[in-house]
Amino acid sequence: MAAAFRWVLQLHRDVPRAARFYSEGLDFTVSVCTLRWAELQSGPLKLALMHSQSNPEVQKVYSSMLSFTVVDINSTVAKLMALGAELDGPIKYEIHGKVAALRCIDGHMLGLHEPA
Known part of the structure; x- marks a missing residue:
């Protein structure tokens, strides 16, 4: 039997704040949230958040990337920025x-x- 995917794990300095970011910004469902651990669900994807004291500058270099399909990119970007995200370049209009x-x-x- 092949290995089964369990979750994507991200390290965060403030787990409850990160859980709120994904829950309010991208409508993830929070199933567990403590100061050190959180589990969130979006369809079949499970995102685990774990507390870390790591240097935020190191985190920016060695980071995971999560990709999402959204209905309205402008409102989603605005919502995420209000929750503390930073836009990395302009919104691009591709084919x-x-x-x-x-x-x-x-x-x-x-x-x-x-x-499109």
Whole structure:
């Protein structure tokens, strides 16, 4: 039997704040949230957040990237920025739709795609 995918794990300095970021910004469902650990669900994807004291500058260099398809990229970007994300360049209008890259509150990259 092949290995089964369990979750994507991100390290964060403030787990409850990160859980709020994904829950309010991208409508993830929070199933567990403590000061040191959180589990969130979006469809079949499970995102685990774990507390870390790591230097945020190191985190920006060695970061995971999560990519999401959204219905309205402009409102999603605005919502995420209000929660502390930083837009990494302008929203781009490609032949296949709009795309944007953001850094979440602890420097992890988020890619957004709104299909054409």
